[in-house]
Amino acid sequence: MGINDQSDAEANLQIGPTDQGMVRIFIESRGAEIPMDFEPDEALEIAEEIRAAAMMVKGSK
Secondary structure, eight states: OOTTSOOOOOOEEEEEEOTTSOEEEEEEETTEEEEEEEOHHHHHHHHHHHHHHHHHHHHTO
16 A cells, blocks of 8 residues: 555544653544654654645645
8 A cells, every 4th residue: 555545444543642742643543553762852843744745735725
């Protein structure tokens, strides 16, 4: 599966700070749990990438 492939998969997404000073992205789907911890600067880079992608899609419509 690639980034442009359609999917019917459902997942829960949670994002928040941890007590260890990290930013956690937590994904749960079909009983699988994926916690991903990032340094604050990494989390900001990810946020910028998400924003840029959303702006690209919004600008192409």
